[in-house]
Amino acid sequence: MGIVYTEMSVSLDGYIAGPDETGFDRLFRWYENGDVVWETAMPGLTFRMTEVSMRAMRARLADTGAFVVGRRLFDITNxxxxxxxxxxxxxxxxxxxxxxWPHLGTAPFTFVTEGGVEAAVAAAKEAANGGDVGVNGGTIATQCLDAGLLDEVGMALVPVLLGGGVPYFGPLENGPLDLEGPIWTVQGKDVTHLRYRVRRD
Amino acid sequence: MGIVYTEMSVSLDGYIAGPDETGFDRLFRWYENGDVVWETAMPGLTFRMTEVSMRAMRARLADTGAFVVGRRLFDITNxxxxxxxxxxxxxxxxxxxxxxWPHLGTAPFTFVTEGGVEAAVAAAKEAANGGDVGVNGGTIATQCLDAGLLDEVGMALVPVLLGGGVPYFGPLENGPLDLEGPIWTVQGKDVTHLRYRVRRD
Known part of the structure; x- marks a missing residue:
């Protein structure tokens, strides 16, 4: 059975987006600062990472069977x-x-309109077929934490200060929350990959 | 000539204090989770760190000649x-x-009432006598960043989510700001010590 994790690029001051949706060029610089070409499944979307970051990302994605995202990210990317x-x-x-949406019914996308994150994660686990489920940071990750659904928190810690914006996690109903780790660390170029395990005390 | 740095214990979600001044027990757990006894200069204040964290802290303090703090921390600690x-x-x-204050005039404390962080850092550099100057996180560190006075940002990254509170840095006048590094990393028990260099582009 796979785990449920979230993993985001995060600034040193804890933001996954800067003020007014800025900062992405900096937060995702490590997607573009190497010479390993990665043509993603989306036509035209190509990254050029360092070998070490590419390995870190491949290790994560190799185990990932499905993602849970919010409607906002879905709309932004169409x-x-x-x-x-x-x-x-x-x-x-x-x-x-x-x-x-033109791809409705043909794309491997499931829309969950009832039951909140519990239902969404359950649907993703089914879709993942034994693989891990990745949930998007921000609101969904926070709700998953509060619901006890999250097994791991990962971060690609980026050497930038954004001074404000969208925090990785929002207010926690059951916070503060202790984690274990880092259980996994990889130092890349302009990024530190870290993973932490959520405690089940 | 020494550098000017800030270094704080920071939660994974970027806070140096939790909501309503909570979370310090968790943020400073690494001061107490080892068996190396460190009797500080303050009578009765003893820490028990791991060897690796003790070495990390000693390395920092060996080079530190003075601190800059705000009035609030001064008052809290008398x-x-x-x-x-x-x-x-x-x-x-x-x-x-x-x-x-009963120690006025006898303790090695300087009170800077005019000239802001520039004057405070200048006074600290003089007091440091060639050593490094450590400035407190939060407002003062943010002002130092904005004034171009900060050379390094350090963090003791702690595996806890606080869900809110006091961010390491506030809104930046000249943000976003790129840093270099980590230029120094030490993995301790329940803490990752990291240092970044502020760019002078």
Whole structure:
């Protein structure tokens, strides 16, 4: 049985996005600062990472069977035009199915409109078929933590200070929360890959 | 000539204090989770760190010639009763000298009431006599960053999520800001010691 994890690029001051949706160029610089070319499953989306970061990402994705994302990210990317760059099934937690999305019914996307993160994670576990489930940071990750659904928190810690923006996690119902680790660390170029285990005390 | 640095215990979600001044037991757990006894300069204040964290801290403090702190921390600790636990001169940035403080004039404490962080850091450099100057996180560190006074940002990254509280840095006037590093990493028990260099582009 796979685990449920979240993993995000995070600034030194704890943000996954800067003020007014800025900072992504800096947060994802490590996707582009190497010479290993990675053509993702999404046409035209190519990254050039260092070998060490590529290995770190491959290790994560090799075990990942599905993702859970929110409606906002789905809309911003237009549902990745029906195929997630990492080529895994996607569960979208939303209030309503986007009925005019052209890939509805053909893409490996599931829309969960009831039951909150519990239902979304359950659907993703089924889609993952024994693999890990990755959940998006921010609101969904926070809700998963509060619901006791999260097994691991990963971060790609990036040497930038954003001074504000969207924090990795929001207010916790059952916080503060102790984690174990880092249970895994890889130092890349302009990024430190870290994973922590959520305690089940 | 020494450098000017800040270094704090920081939660995975970027806070140096939890909501309503909670979380310190968790943020400073690594001060107490080992068997190397360190009797600080402040009577009665003893820490028990692991060997590896003790070495990391000694490396930092060996080079530190003075600290800059705000009035709030000074008041909370009652000015450490006139002697900082790390036994270095302290510069207090404040609106007014605490005239009823019993150690006034005898303790190695300087009160800077004008000229802001620039004046405080200048006073600390003088007191440090060639050593490094450590500035407190939060408001002062943010002001130092904005004024171009900070050379290094250090963090003791602690595996806890606080869900809110006091961020390491506040809004940056000249943010976002790129740093270099980590230029130094030590993995301790329940803490990852990291240092980053502030770029001077």
């Amino acid at each position: 549902g990745w035009e029906g195929r997630h760059p990492f080529d895994v099934p996607v569960v979208v937690l939303t209030h309503a199915v986007p009925k005019d | 000015g450490w009763e006139g002697r900082h636990p790390f036994d270095v001169p302290v510069v207090v940035l404040t609106h007014a000298v605490p005239k009823d």
